[in-house]
Amino acid sequence: MCAHYRPPEKALFLERWSAEPPADWTKADLWPGYAGPFLRRPRAADAGDEAVGPMEAVTGTFGLLPHWAKDESLAKRTYNARSETAAEKPSFRDAWKRAQHCIIPAAAIYEPDWRSGKAVPTRIERTDGVDLGIAGLWDWNAALNMHSMTMLTVNADEHELMRNYHKPGDEKRMVVILPRGLYSDWLDAPAGSSMEFMRQFPADRLVATAELRTSKSTG
Template sequence: MCSNYDACTSTERLRLHFGVELPAGVNLRKDVWPAYQAPFVRRHPNADVGDDAVPPRESLVGLFGMVPHWSGDVAFGRRTYNARSETVAEKPSFRDAWRNGQHCIVPVEAIYEPDWRSGSAVPTRIQRKDGHPIGIAGLWTSNRKATGEELLSFTMLTINADDHELFKHFHKPQDEKRMVVILHEHQYDEWLKAPAAKSMDFMRQYPAHLLISTPDPDRGKKKR
């Protein structure tokens, strides 16, 4: 599971690795926790009109933690920042976005997980070994009930990682091991365009040898 990450907010890196730019005038913090504002990438709603001036993807800003259309509470997103692939189609918080194929990519520089191998939780930074940002498969939604205006929010999809060479080391020994769904670059447009019936095809583990982890014991001491 992932509740804390460093967002990819660099204009240059978003353009180079995701083909998008942040909306004008947006000022975002890099350190993201549930209910914080952060960027996500989705397929442009007019991408299929045949106009070369319309980009295939767009970057928007939303809350990390899904606030479903029927919820009147923005704080709802504090417990819906991750969606289990095994139950996402049935859970009321996520099922509409899943069934409607509201796919997005969460652009991330690194995620943080607790390593319990020493007997206590050591915050650990996980990033791509090649230095490129991580594209995490997610779902997005729109809500007007919570604030009276359009509120965008998103969640990260997760899968079992009991046998993953890296992610099996995180969280308490008795807990199920989970990991976010990290996409390969060639899958970005495939994921954003995929119909709901094909969503499960992307729920796969990312190879451990393409990732690197670094202990960051001071992470939990930083002010949110």
């Protein structure tokens, strides 16, 4: 699971993702209910406009807000979606059924390491320094006039790295980190193929670093 992550630096966003960063994204650290960037296929791409890039970056609330959500408080419970049940849960099933796939870019994610008996915030990133491309779902809430997003997760009980995080006794979960070669496939995949992408990212391609302190920075 992931309730805290750091998006890429704005100055590097275009270079790394070939999409202009949203102008209204301001926070350097993101928590449920905060707004950050996600990437999807541009709506104009359906019309075959060659001037439109392969991905567009959109600002969305971290925590999915389906059309029936009356306020933003739901985001604090919908920032992660269990891939095994997303097709059934009211908060996620419409976005799953419509294959509203997105990629949530992250320089790093943070998880609590409880092995010492206390929660130690731990930064997790790729060993090669490349941004994480996290598989997600996006939605639009007309009443709230906002986009939103959620990170999809899989079981990590047997993952050599991610099984070390969260409280003892809890099921271990991890976000779905996509290999770069599958970005386009994920964005274009129909709903019936979504589960094919729900895989663990190799532990030897991730590195974890304990941090003495993290804070909710406003950037």
